[in-house]
Amino acid sequence: DIQMTQSPSSVSASVGDRVTITCRASQGISSWLAWYQQKPGKAPKLLIYAASSLQSGVPSRFSGSGSGTDFTLTISSLQPEDFATYYCQQANSFPHTFGQGTKLEIK
Amino acid sequence: EVQLVESGGGLVQPGGSLRLSCAASGFTFSSYWMSWVRQAPGKGLEWVANIKQDGSEKYYVDSVKGRFTISRDNAKNSLYLQMNSLRAEDTAVYYCARDRVRQDAFDIWGQGTMVTVSS
Numbered sequence: 656d657i658q659m660t661q662s663p664s665s666v667s668a669s670v671g672d673r674v675t676i677t678c679r680a681s682q683g684i685s686s687w688l689a690w691y692q693q694k695p696g697k698a699p700k701l702l703i704y705a706a707s708s709l710q711s712g713v714p715s716r717f718s719g720s721g722s723g724t725d726f727t728l729t730i731s732s733l734q735p736e737d738f739a740t741y742y743c744q745q746a747n748s749f750p751h752t753f754g755q756g757t758k759l760e761i762k
Numbered sequence: 763e764v765q766l767v768e769s770g771g772g773l774v775q776p777g778g779s780l781r782l783s784c785a786a787s788g789f790t791f792s793s794y795w796m797s798w799v800r801q802a803p804g805k806g807l808e809w810v811a812n813i814k815q816d817g818s819e820k821y822y823v824d825s826v827k828g829r830f831t832i833s834r835d836n837a838k839n840s841l842y843l844q845m846n847s848l849r850a851e852d853t854a855v856y857y858c859a860r861d862r863v864r865q866d867a868f869d870i871w872g873q874g875t876m877v878t879v880s881s
Contacts, residue, residue, distance in 0.1 A: 656824075689867035691807075698857055698874055699799075699807065704867035742807055746866045750823040751797075751809040 657681050657745050661754035667762040672733045676757045678726045678743035687747035690719055690728045693756075694739045702741075703728065733759075764788035764870055766858050771875030778848050778879070784841040784858030784872055792816075792836040795861035797868060798843050800854035808854075811843065812861065825851075848879045 658681035668674050678688065686706040691699040701710045703719035706726055716731040730737055738761050743754040770782040782798070797812035811822045811832040820832050831844040841858050855876050859868035 687866055691868075693807075698871035699868075700871070701867050701869050704862060704869075705864075710867075710869065744807070744809075744867070749812075749821045751812075753807040753809065756806045 656750055657684060657748060657752055659743055659745055659752050659754040661741075661743055661757050663757060664755065665758040665760060667760045668733055669762045670733050670735055672762075674730045674733060674759065676728045676741055676743075676759075678721075678728070678754050680724045680726075680745055680747075683723045684745045684747035686722050687745055688719075688721070688726050689744045689746060690717075691742045691744065692737075692739045693742065699742065730759075735761075766860065766870055766872035768856065768858050768872040768875040771856065771877045773878045773880065774848055775881050776849060776879055779844070779846045780848065780877060782843040782845065782856055782858075782875060782877070784843075786839045786841065786860075789860070789870075791834075791839040794863070795865055796834060796841045797859045797861055798832060798841075799857045799859050799868065799871075800852075801857070801874075802851075802854045805854075810856070813841070845877070848877075850879050853877060853879050 660679045688706045690703040693699040707719045718729050740756045740758045742756050765787045767785045798810040813820045813832045829847045833842045855874040857874045858872045860870040862869045
């Protein structure tokens with residue numbers, strides 16, 4: 656199985672900050688990577704697919720990059736509603752594994 | 763409105779069985795792969811299983827193989843997860859999710875249904 660490792664596991668930031676979360680795959684997955692946002696008690700929400708494509712309706716302050724084994728999710732200017740947990744997920748092969756999550760907290 | 767609504771969760775004893783359902787609306791259900799994803803309390807997300815549009819292909823995470831069965835009824839716009847020989851480690855919120863056409867992400871999620879395995 657492909658292991659997905661996110662870093663950091665948690666990060667504190669302020670409104671207006673630029674934040675970057677990284678995700679590393681244990682083997683190459685081309686661009687078969689998605690990013691999700693999850694708020695407490697809610698279902699995950701798709702933000703980015705195919706490593707860098709923005710899902711419809713998602714604000715443009717979210718962006719994704721990378722290919723192969725190393726990927727990043729960047730939030731260019733944090734808004735109050737962005738404080739949540741973020742997960743990466745590979746769709747290159749079954750099982751479609753997720754990273755362990757990165758909790759983004761208010762500083 | 764595109765929507766997925768899960769049902770069927772509850773409390774079950776170890777070794778017991780439970781059948782989850784997911785009702786789809788607002789899109790052509792028969793055109794999409796569908797998946798189940800779970801999340802244990804306070805933990806991360808785990809993909810459980812998925813099924814092709816016509817039910818001819820199914821895939822499972824190793825930890826549920828031989829115990830869980832995914833199925834669908836396109837006439838009823840419904841997805842199912844039959845869970846047998848349940849263990850404490852199966853305790854989780856179970857989400858049904860729609861695969862994007864390219865199967866590169868899950869673009870629509872239900873609200874989830876809680877399954878608790880405990881004596």
